[in-house]
Amino acid sequence: MTEKKKALLEAFPHTIPIMPAYIFLGAAYGMIMSSKGYGVIWALLMSLIVYAGSAQYVAITFFTSLFNPIYAFALTLMVNARHIFYGLSLMNKLKGTGRLKPFIIYMMSDETFSVLCAAEPKEGTDKAYFMFFIALLDYIYWAFGTTMGGLMGNVLSFNTKGLDFALTALFVVIFISQWKSQKKHSPAVIGVLSSVVCLIIFGSSNFIIPSMIMIMILLTVMKNKIEEDV
Numbered sequence: 001m002t003e004k005k006k007a008l009l010e011a012f013p014h015t016i017p018i019m020p021a022y023i024f025l026g027a028a029y030g031m032i033m034s035s036k037g038y039g040v041i042w043a044l045l046m047s048l049i050v051y052a053g054s055a056q057y058v059a060i061t062f063f064t065s066l067f068n069p070i071y072a073f074a075l076t077l078m079v080n081a082r083h084i085f086y087g088l089s090l091m092n093k094l095k096g097t098g099r100l101k102p103f104i105i106y107m108m109s110d111e112t113f114s115v116l117c118a119a120e121p122k123e124g125t126d127k128a129y130f131m132f133f134i135a136l137l138d139y140i141y142w143a144f145g146t147t148m149g150g151l152m153g154n155v156l157s158f159n160t161k162g163l164d165f166a167l168t169a170l171f172v173v174i175f176i177s178q179w180k181s182q183k184k185h186s187p188a189v190i191g192v193l194s195s196v197v198c199l200i201i202f203g204s205s206n207f208i209i210p211s212m213i214m215i216m217i218l219l220t221v222m223k224n225k226i227e228e229d230v
Contacts (some may be wrong), residue, residue, distance in 0.1 A: 001130060003125075003126045004126070004129055006124075006125055006126070006130075006140040007121070007125055007129035007130045007133055008129070010121060010122060010125050010128050010130060010134045011119075011131075011133035011134045011137065012108070012133070012137060014064075014115050014119045014134055015115065015134055015137040015141070015175065018059055018111045018112075018138050018141060019137075019141050021111075022111075022141035022142045022145055023141050023142075023144060023145035023148070024139060024145060025053075025142075025145065026047060026141070026142045026143070026144065026145025026146040026148075026149060027145040027146070027148050027149030027152070028149060028150065029047070029056055029057060029145075029149060030043040030047075030145065030146040030147065030149025030150035030151075030152070031150070032149075033046070033060065033146075033149075033150060033151040034149070034150050034152075034153035035062060035153070036060060036064055036148070038063065038149065040147060040150030040153075042150075042152075043146050043147070043149070043150040044146055044147050044150060046059070046146070047143045048143055051106075051107065051109070052076070052079075052080055053109060053110070053132060053142075054079055055076050055079045055080055058075060058079060059072070059076075059166065060202070067083060078209070081209050082110075082208055082209065082212055084213045085130065085215075086108060086113045087105065087108075087214070087215065088203065089110075089117070090113070090116065090117075093116065093117075093131075094102040094129065094131075096227075097128040097131060097132070098128060100128045100129065100131075100132045101128075103132060103135070103136075103143065103219075104131055104132055104135050107135035107138070107139040108135065109134060109138060109142075112134060112135050112138045115134055115138075116131055116134060116135070117178070118177055118178050118181075119134065125160050132172070132214060133181065134164060136205045139166055141167075159224040169193055175188070186220060186222070186225075190215060190218050190219060190222070191215050192217060194211050194214040194215045195207065195215075197211075197214070198211035198214060200212070217230060
């Protein structure tokens with residue numbers, strides 16, 4: 001068995017929980033794009049090039065109203081600014097991934113980030129390809145779902161209300177898994193408490209970036225203490 005095939009087979013099970021959510025949400029996006037007059041090619045290109053989940057849904061309003069590039073840039077940056085913190089968090093883990101590093105970064109998403117943080121390859125498995133295939137499979141699921149939704153277009157329609165909770169549930173499962181795998185929980189407690197405080201102060205629409213800034217500051221200040229505990 002080649003190194004690449006071994007890494008792919010090992011990476012695939014880690015992406016199974018993400019597969020149905022990405023396919024269904026991607027399909028919903030493709031159907032919405034189709035209903036707005038944009039065919040499957042446009043929907044697929046958005047998913048392949050932009051690949052930004054919620055930002056893609058937001059972008060639909062840019063297509064159907066008077067386009068303001070400055071507003072579009074600012075809103076997209078605000079919606080996806082959390083990826084700055086993802087990149088900082090993965091700096092050490094991405095070391096040694098070589099030429100695959102740009103592709104892993106490009107295909108990063110919320111769920112891929114969570115899986116990469118929790119999953120570790122078995123001994124003897126190429127770490128770079130293991131991470132690459134996790135990112136690639138999630139990328140393919142989203143693109144496949146978008147294509148299916150775009151092809152179905154207005155032929156089928158369904159109520160997607162509540163479907164996005166599948167991704168929330170995924171985060172909860174990953175959080176519980178990481179909690180059980182660690183003896184010390186101070187980083188997790190800092191993350192939860194920071195998020196709750198910022199949620200109360202800034203509200204549900206604006207708490208993500210402030211909470212990430214607070215988490216980063218607290219983890220930096222308490223770095224030595226946390227490392228001693230771990």
